[in-house]
Amino acid sequence: GENVEQHPSTLSVQEGDSAVIKCTYSDSASNYFPWYKQELGKRPQLIIDIRSNVGEKKDQRIAVTLNKTAKHFSLHITETQPEDSAVYFCAASTGTASKLTFGTGTRLQVTL
């Protein structure tokens, strides 16, 4: 089955700096890659996603890039703010079954 690896496990950046989280996947049939943000004590919430027919997608300060050849995708957060502090999960899916395989999560801390 699919295996998703995520790095780093923790990331600390200063407010205003950029943060990058990277994931790799194993199943070449995967074609849907969402990113979820989970604040402390809250539920995971989708923040951005990308399909395999697109190399990059941007939504304000967040962007996701996908390299299908290398089987890796990344989350980029620019101009980080304290409210960006949370755990971020990447995931992969082959789409048709709607089943997601999650990475292990990255705890992002944005310091003042």
Add this chain to the structure above:
Amino acid sequence: DAGVIQSPRHEVTEMGQEVTLRCKPISGHDYLFWYRQTMMRGLELLIYFNNNVPIDDSGMPEDRFSAKMPNASFSTLKIQPSEPRDSAVYFCASSLLWVKSTDTQYFGPGTRLTVL
């Protein structure tokens, strides 16, 4: 829409007791997922349903766990008997798969289970 609803939000029970977690998916969604989240193992998919039919239960840890979806608006996850290692946050999520969909899964608020 109220989103995915889970109950109870917190459950404290003693080892050996039966525990039942409940989930109401978003109306019209055809997929329902049960996840378990712990610090050690992260977010694990336990089982998921499509149109009330279990599709993949390979993540269910053992026979003590069972899940049902008697209709499109209700699902249960039961643990009998419960053990301390079952302590975790259990999330239910639902999604709607249609042409050109993003397959977005919407999570419920979770049930924090503590087994003493």
